[in-house]
Every structure is written in C-alpha cells, then in structure tokens.
Amino acid sequence: MKFRNDINGLRAIAVLPVIFFHAGVIGFNGGFLGVDVFFVISGFLITANIIKSQKSDSFSLLSFYDKRARRILPPLILTLLITTVFSFVFMLPYDLKNFGQSLVSTSFAANNILLYLTSGYWSLASEFKPLYHTWSLAVEEQYYFILPIIFILLLKKQKCLKVTVILFFIISFLSSYLIENKEFNFLMIITRFWELCAGSLLAMYMKERVTTKNDAMSIIGLFFILYSYYNPYILSNNSAIINLAPVLGTLMVIAFTKPNSIIYKILSTKLIIIIGLSSYSIYLLHQPILSFIRLATEGQVGSYKQLMWALLSIPLGYLSWRFVESPFRNKKVVSNKVFYSLIALCFMSFISLGLFLNKSYGMQQYYVFSKYSYGVNPQAYADRPYSLAKHNFESDGQKMLIIGNSFARDIYNALKENDATDGYEVIYLANYNNDISLSRNLLSHADVTILVSSSGMANKIIAPSTLKASAIESKNEMDKYSNGNYYYVGTKNFGFNNNFIKQINWDSSKNYMVEINKSNIYADKIESNIFADNYINLLELFREKNKTRIFTDDHRFISFDTDHITKDGALFLGKRILKTTKLKNIIL
Known part of the structure; x- marks a missing residue:
C-alpha cells in the first residue's frame, strides 16, 4: 500500500x-x-x-x-x-x-x-x-x-x-x-x-x-x-x-x-x-x-x-x-x-x-x-525447607516450628548451616493463615517457634496501619497459642542490586557497605516496637547507620538478590545470629 x-x-x-x-x-x-x-x-x-x-x-x-x-x-x-x-x-x-x-x-x-x-x-x-x-x-x-x-x-x-x-x-x-x-x-x-x-x-x-x-x-x-x-x-x-x-x-x-x-x-x-x-x-x-x-x-x-x-x-x-x-x-x-x-x-x-x-x-x-558466583543454585537452595512441611509433629523430642515465606526459609537455612536445628524435629509452615486450625495446632505443640517477617521486601513500603495490624494479629496468635517460647525475626536487606559490584575494584570490595532499602528500615522500626523482647533484629547485625555489608568474611555474596541469602550467606548470617541474639538460646 x-x-x-x-x-x-x-x-x-x-x-x-x-x-x-x-x-x-x-x-x-x-x-x-x-x-x-x-x-x-x-x-x-x-x-x-x-x-x-x-x-x-x-x-x-x-x-x-x-x-x-x-x-x-x-x-x-x-x-x-x-x-x-x-x-x-x-x-x-x-x-x-x-x-x-x-x-x-x-x-x-x-x-x-x-x-x-x-x-x-x-x-x-x-x-x-x-x-x-x-x-x-x-x-x-x-x-x-x-x-x-x-x-x-x-x-x-x-x-x-x-x-x-x-x-x-x-x-x-x-x-x-x-x-x-x-x-x-x-x-x-x-x-x-x-x-x-x-x-x-x-x-x-x-x-x-x-x-x-x-x-x-x-x-x-x-x-x-x-x-x-x-x-x-x-x-x-x-x-x-x-x-x-x-x-x-x-x-x-x-x-x-x-x-x-x-x-x-x-x-x-x-x-x-x-x-x-x-x-x-x-x-x-x-x-x-x-x-x-x-x-x-x-x-x-x-x-x-x-x-x-x-x-x-x-x-x-x-x-x-x-x-x-x-x-x-x-x-x-x-x-x-x-x-x-x-x-x-x-x-x-x-x-x-x-x-x-x-x-x-x-x-x-x-x-x-x-569470584562473583553464588555457588549452588540459589533458588533451589532457598526452597530447600519445603521438604519440612508437615501436618503434625511425630517425635517425642524437642519440636521447632518455623513460620513464614522465603525469608523464613532463609532463617532455617541459616540455623541449619550452623547446626542450631540439631536435636529438633523441625516443621516448616509457609502460610499461617491458609489453615488456621492446623497452624494453631502446630503452634501449640512446638517447643520453639520462629515467626519470620518479610515486610519491606522488594523495596515495597506497606501502609503503617496495615503493617501494624498484621504484626499485632501475629503477636496475639503467638501469645495465645504458643507456649510463650517464640521469636519474631525481623526483615533483612542487602541493598538494591548486586551487579554494580562489577564496576568497582574487587580486591577492595570485601567490606563494601550499601544503603539499606528504606522500606526495610521502616518495617523494622514498626515491628520491633510491637514484638519488643521477642524481636530478633537482623538489620542491626551488620548495620552502620543506614548501610550494611554485602559480603561474608570470605568475600562471598551474602545475598543473591539483595533479599534472600546464598549458602555462604546462610553460614555467615546464622553464625552472627546465634552469637549476638537471643536465638542462641535455642541451641540444645
């Protein structure tokens, strides 16, 4: 035409x-x-x-x-x-x-x-x-x-x-x-x-x-x-x-x-x-x-x-x-x-x-x-705890319940890499609200419960009223149905994008600090006030003002997408958690 x-x-x-x-x-x-x-x-x-x-x-x-x-x-x-x-x-x-x-x-x-x-x-x-x-x-x-x-x-x-x-x-x-x-x-x-x-x-x-x-x-x-x-x-x-x-x-x-x-x-x-x-x-x-x-x-x-x-x-x-x-x-x-x-x-x-x-x-x-590798397939590694999903505890020994999405799976990997789950029958519960009666039953039978936040993930700021209401609801569930021995693990973040590291000198980058996403800082502040003594603050583990490190002491990436951790990151993060927070009390 x-x-x-x-x-x-x-x-x-x-x-x-x-x-x-x-x-x-x-x-x-x-x-x-x-x-x-x-x-x-x-x-x-x-x-x-x-x-x-x-x-x-x-x-x-x-x-x-x-x-x-x-x-x-x-x-x-x-x-x-x-x-x-x-x-x-x-x-x-x-x-x-x-x-x-x-x-x-x-x-x-x-x-x-x-x-x-x-x-x-x-x-x-x-x-x-x-x-x-x-x-x-x-x-x-x-x-x-x-x-x-x-x-x-x-x-x-x-x-x-x-x-x-x-x-x-x-x-x-x-x-x-x-x-x-x-x-x-x-x-x-x-x-x-x-x-x-x-x-x-x-x-x-x-x-x-x-x-x-x-x-x-x-x-x-x-x-x-x-x-x-x-x-x-x-x-x-x-x-x-x-x-x-x-x-x-x-x-x-x-x-x-x-x-x-x-x-x-x-x-x-x-x-x-x-x-x-x-x-x-x-x-x-x-x-x-x-x-x-x-x-x-x-x-x-x-x-x-x-x-x-x-x-x-x-x-x-x-x-x-x-x-x-x-x-x-x-x-x-x-x-x-x-x-x-x-x-x-x-x-x-x-x-x-x-x-x-x-x-x-x-x-x-x-x-x-x-040197830039995340080691194993990071997604498959992060999803490993799905194999622990069950409807009830089966042993007479110590029982641990871990609740939450991918951030909770990260925490399991961090504890597992540092042998902190040894001696426990561990059940992973991805979504507490999917079957509330099942979740409450598991919670009531657990000796230790670890509830993990993912607020602020992907740089998304949640409205204050929504964030507070969700946190209060979770706390009420923990207080009412658990034995009282529970921990609320806060959000974590390691910047916005790892790829920029290729543009700086590798040899001097091990201690490099990046800005923590504002959404994570915001969520951390609200949730820490609500859970108080039961709160495990992950941002504070490596935080200097509003910055955090992105590499382990061995110069390996802690996170593969700035939200979820690598296997090296799990070993590194878990060691710091068990050394400096109340989660050290879970070790048998």
Missing part, C-alpha cells in the same frame, strides 16, 4: 511514551500502551499488504516471510549482539544465566512464553532484563505465522474470511477480559490477538469502502491514545478495557486521517517522521540501555537520569535504521544468499551461547566469573 506519513507518525507517538514509561517519568503511567498502538498498526499494514498482493495475484508465503525477515531480523540481531557484549561487562553469573535463556527464546520468537513460564516469585525484575521488551516482538511474529495462513485457506471465501477474523477478535478480546492472570494477559498472544485483529479488520473494511476525511474523529482518536498514556485506569483495571482506548484511538486515526487534515500535518512533521521511521530500532535499543544503567548502579536510578540515557536510543535507532534496517531490506544491496547465511550463522551462535550460559550457570565455574 501507499506509504502514509500519518501512520509513520503514529509509530513515533507509540515509541516515545514507552521510553518515558520505562524511564519512570511522571505523567506516563500508561506509556506501556504504546505497544498496543504498534500492534494495531502492524495488523493493519500487514493485512493491507496481503490484500494488495492477493489482488494482483503476486502473494506468496515465501515472499511474505522474506519481507518480514528482512524488516525484523537485522535490527534484532544487532540488538542481540550489542546486548550480549554488554551483558558480560555488567552482569554477574546469576543474571548471565537468565540472559542466556532470553537469548535462546528471543531467537525462537518466544520470549513472551519464557517470561510467562518463569514469572512469579523468583523471576528477575523486568527492569534488569535487557531483552524483556522482545515479548511484544514475539507476539507480532507469532501473528505473522497465523494471519497469512488464514488468508490463503480462505482466499476464495471472503465472507468466511471476515467471519473467521471477527471470531478470532471476539475470542481474544473475551480472553483478555476474563483471564485474571496479569502475566498471562500481558504476555501471551491469545489475549493480544484482538489488538492485531483490530488493525486487520480495519484494513479489510477499507479495502471495500473508502473512508472520508474527518478531522473531529481523527482528533478524538489521537486524544484517546494520548490520554490513555496519562491515565490508563480511568475506566477500569481490567486489561481489555485499559487497552481498548489506544486500540480504538489508533483505528480512528488510521481510518479518518487524510492528507491536508490537521492530524496528518501534525504527524508528518520532520522530527516525528524520522522518529517514526526509526521507531523499531529505537524500541529495540531503549530497554538494553536502561537495563545496563540499572545493573551498573548501586541503588535506584533517578527517572530523569534514566530518561537522559534512554533518549540515546533515538539517535542510535536512527543510525540502525539508516545503516542496518534500510540496506538489508534491499535485495540489490544484500542478496538472499548473503542475507540468510548471515541470519543462520548469527542465530545459531546466539542459541549456542544462550544454552551454554544457562547450562554453565552464567559460567560461574570459570576463573574470571567464579
């Missing part, structure tokens, strides 16, 4: 808010919806091109995928190459392992699936994943595999074709509306299909009917898009309803904007055109830039500093478009033989490296990386 400056301008309107959102700029709470604008544009353009090719009897799957490959893969490969190089500079082995998984899944257009399968408690925060944003590329690529097949199968049955696309739209929209799993809803194609279908349906409609210029509808459409960036939750917190405004707005702009209209002129200004042309490369590059800045920084990075760095993706994206995207789309410049040989070589290399990084746990056994 004929190139439209307004659609190209919409790409700029889509990519900039995504950058502002990821940089944490105030006023762009819905900047992530720029991706939805991209989806609609992609659905419209791809379908319009398929219709045009079929009309002239020139459509073929081979030609379609060749154009998609030449459009998508060169900038992606450049991004993967740059990201891979910088990952070795900025990442510890633990994060390199996760990066290896992303490298493989992105190469197979399936990073959205990987992100969903690995989402949850132990998932690495998205802001530290340089390839997190390729989930949207995976969704588009999966759509490209489905849509042409539908058009080929139903080429001579146009009514059936329309009904099929409409049916896909309805099923996908309803899935997005009804599915409450936010990770699934955000990442998977079944709940995103309707947005691409919306663009496809518009292209099918405009094939048969010429839409007329309507400035009012164009302006309203652009308003829907821009306002959704500012306030995405005005109507609902439901994902389908949130995404509806930018989708509808994009459809309106595409349908009713014509040359010489107000919106067309706005979207056709020179700077917007340049950003629109470069938008794909800009989008690919902005997330790695932000991720590596965060990985290299000890604490949280201010939003305007993040924005300053993220805006570098605009000139870099333009260079990528000019010298990578454009040349590789031209068969006269890069022949099929050269193009596909390079593509195959690059992706085989990325997949091989990714698998190696994953299997070798980020090459943690190699000399240059071994």
Whole structure:
C-alpha cells in the first residue's frame, strides 16, 4: 500500500511514551500502551499488504516471510549482539544465566512464553532484563505465522474470511477480559490477538469502502491514545478495557486521517517522521540501555537520569535504521544468499551461547566469573525447607516450628548451616493463615517457634496501619497459642542490586557497605516496637547507620538478590545470629 506519513507518525507517538514509561517519568503511567498502538498498526499494514498482493495475484508465503525477515531480523540481531557484549561487562553469573535463556527464546520468537513460564516469585525484575521488551516482538511474529495462513485457506471465501477474523477478535478480546492472570494477559498472544485483529479488520473494511476525511474523529482518536498514556485506569483495571482506548484511538486515526487534515500535518512533521521511521530500532535499543544503567548502579536510578540515557536510543535507532534496517531490506544491496547465511550463522551462535550460559550457570565455574558466583543454585537452595512441611509433629523430642515465606526459609537455612536445628524435629509452615486450625495446632505443640517477617521486601513500603495490624494479629496468635517460647525475626536487606559490584575494584570490595532499602528500615522500626523482647533484629547485625555489608568474611555474596541469602550467606548470617541474639538460646 501507499506509504502514509500519518501512520509513520503514529509509530513515533507509540515509541516515545514507552521510553518515558520505562524511564519512570511522571505523567506516563500508561506509556506501556504504546505497544498496543504498534500492534494495531502492524495488523493493519500487514493485512493491507496481503490484500494488495492477493489482488494482483503476486502473494506468496515465501515472499511474505522474506519481507518480514528482512524488516525484523537485522535490527534484532544487532540488538542481540550489542546486548550480549554488554551483558558480560555488567552482569554477574546469576543474571548471565537468565540472559542466556532470553537469548535462546528471543531467537525462537518466544520470549513472551519464557517470561510467562518463569514469572512469579523468583523471576528477575523486568527492569534488569535487557531483552524483556522482545515479548511484544514475539507476539507480532507469532501473528505473522497465523494471519497469512488464514488468508490463503480462505482466499476464495471472503465472507468466511471476515467471519473467521471477527471470531478470532471476539475470542481474544473475551480472553483478555476474563483471564485474571496479569502475566498471562500481558504476555501471551491469545489475549493480544484482538489488538492485531483490530488493525486487520480495519484494513479489510477499507479495502471495500473508502473512508472520508474527518478531522473531529481523527482528533478524538489521537486524544484517546494520548490520554490513555496519562491515565490508563480511568475506566477500569481490567486489561481489555485499559487497552481498548489506544486500540480504538489508533483505528480512528488510521481510518479518518487524510492528507491536508490537521492530524496528518501534525504527524508528518520532520522530527516525528524520522522518529517514526526509526521507531523499531529505537524500541529495540531503549530497554538494553536502561537495563545496563540499572545493573551498573548501586541503588535506584533517578527517572530523569534514566530518561537522559534512554533518549540515546533515538539517535542510535536512527543510525540502525539508516545503516542496518534500510540496506538489508534491499535485495540489490544484500542478496538472499548473503542475507540468510548471515541470519543462520548469527542465530545459531546466539542459541549456542544462550544454552551454554544457562547450562554453565552464567559460567560461574570459570576463573574470571567464579569470584562473583553464588555457588549452588540459589533458588533451589532457598526452597530447600519445603521438604519440612508437615501436618503434625511425630517425635517425642524437642519440636521447632518455623513460620513464614522465603525469608523464613532463609532463617532455617541459616540455623541449619550452623547446626542450631540439631536435636529438633523441625516443621516448616509457609502460610499461617491458609489453615488456621492446623497452624494453631502446630503452634501449640512446638517447643520453639520462629515467626519470620518479610515486610519491606522488594523495596515495597506497606501502609503503617496495615503493617501494624498484621504484626499485632501475629503477636496475639503467638501469645495465645504458643507456649510463650517464640521469636519474631525481623526483615533483612542487602541493598538494591548486586551487579554494580562489577564496576568497582574487587580486591577492595570485601567490606563494601550499601544503603539499606528504606522500606526495610521502616518495617523494622514498626515491628520491633510491637514484638519488643521477642524481636530478633537482623538489620542491626551488620548495620552502620543506614548501610550494611554485602559480603561474608570470605568475600562471598551474602545475598543473591539483595533479599534472600546464598549458602555462604546462610553460614555467615546464622553464625552472627546465634552469637549476638537471643536465638542462641535455642541451641540444645
């Protein structure tokens, strides 16, 4: 179809808010919806091109995928190459392992699936994943595999074709509306299909009917898009309803904007055109830039500093478009033989490296990386106490009950590594409130009870009233149903991000101190007042003012994610707990 400056301008309107959102700029709470604008544009353009090719009897799957490959893969490969190089500079082995998984899944257009399968408690925060944003590329690529097949199968049955696309739209929209799993809803194609279908349906409609210029509808459409960036939750917190405004707005702009209209002129200004042309490369590059800045920084990075760095993706994206995207789309410049040989070589290399990084746990056994290693698989180690979950005590000897989530499992590991659990039958209870009668029964039969806080974890400040009420409720349960011999272990924290340590001199870093998250300090203050003599203060073990150490005396990381402890950390922390706190009384 004929190139439209307004659609190209919409790409700029889509990519900039995504950058502002990821940089944490105030006023762009819905900047992530720029991706939805991209989806609609992609659905419209791809379908319009398929219709045009079929009309002239020139459509073929081979030609379609060749154009998609030449459009998508060169900038992606450049991004993967740059990201891979910088990952070795900025990442510890633990994060390199996760990066290896992303490298493989992105190469197979399936990073959205990987992100969903690995989402949850132990998932690495998205802001530290340089390839997190390729989930949207995976969704588009999966759509490209489905849509042409539908058009080929139903080429001579146009009514059936329309009904099929409409049916896909309805099923996908309803899935997005009804599915409450936010990770699934955000990442998977079944709940995103309707947005691409919306663009496809518009292209099918405009094939048969010429839409007329309507400035009012164009302006309203652009308003829907821009306002959704500012306030995405005005109507609902439901994902389908949130995404509806930018989708509808994009459809309106595409349908009713014509040359010489107000919106067309706005979207056709020179700077917007340049950003629109470069938008794909800009989008690919902005997330790695932000991720590596965060990985290299000890604490949280201010939003305007993040924005300053993220805006570098605009000139870099333009260079990528000019010298990578454009040349590789031209068969006269890069022949099929050269193009596909390079593509195959690059992706085989990325997949091989990714698998190696994953299997070798980020090459943690190699000399240059071994000093940064967390030793064993830290997540598996942290989850070890699950094997102690039982419904009742079975022995006549001393009984210990440990209550709480992953922070409680850390405390068990710390005690176990220092032989403090010897002589006890230990039961681990992950959630006290799941079965209150069972929990009270275990509590009443335990000789020693250790209840562990996780307040302030992940830098989340809990409202004072909520925190106090929860702590008081827990204390009342302990006072009423235990034998009185209980301890409440407070929250712990070892900074915000370990990866920054690669940017300082290793030999002088053993006693390095980092800022304790304010959320942990805040929670510690409230809970210590409530539990008083029964409180075990973990923050005070290594605290100097509002800083804490991050390494053991053997120069090993205490924590692998600044919240949960490594095996070395368990031995080190447990030794200090049993030497300086009342928990030393539990040793038999």
